[in-house]
Amino acid sequence: MDKKEMEKQIIENYQNDEKMMILIYAQWCINNGIDPVALYGEAYPDQAKNQIITEVMELTVPANESEAIPDQTVLNVLEIFGNHDLAFAVQEQIEKREK
Template sequence: MEFKNIDEQIIQKYREDETLMIRLFVQWCANHQLNPEVLYKKAYPDQLSNEALKEVIESDDGFEELFIDNEMMLDVLQMFGNEDLAFVVADETARISRRG
């Protein structure tokens, strides 16, 4: 019984951390006037949609004043094993820096 409670706590903590990662990604996109759903689709073209991403976009709870550094965004995505999205973000970062 105790193990089940610990497992549930671990799962809940991961979900909270994943939501934070998504919020940071959405904010990073906002900082650079990019559409997070478009970038997500580039990274995962076979996935129909990401409900957690939609929920974060719709909730828009005041992160707009936070600037997310490019390197931090890449680190967070890689920490979660989100390599495909990190690759797309890295491409966008390079494109943004070329724009000046």
Template structure:
């Protein structure tokens, strides 16, 4: 068994899943007229711009209008350990439900 190849496959799968998580987050923000960069910055104020998110935002098409359920969005963020972003998203969800 080639452990190096297996490690590379695991890393590649994680990166693909992370891209999917970012796409879902960006789409959820678009569905609710929220700025994903602003929410990300609130969650992680000391980090620089997320390059993967910037690319995904540029690639997104208005036709990519898929409804992302609030609970699913929180679950996905928590699955990837984005607890701070999940907290900011939860705050926005609460604000959206009140308006």
């Protein structure tokens, strides 16, 4: 594998991992009765609509068909990808739910 092919593979792997992170986030939102697109918009109000969320929403399932996603898992995944503002918004939702 030459350098260009390796770079392409790394980029593709990152994009696939990013989609998985967004899927975890979106499914967690659905499981907790939260609109993933709206919460993302609250966390990043100056960003244009995120096309990946739209794509990933097609892969989510109703809450009653989903495995539970622990709060800490979604927070960890968001932090790994540097989505600190979104992790903060998720944490706020967790705290609202616990009150």
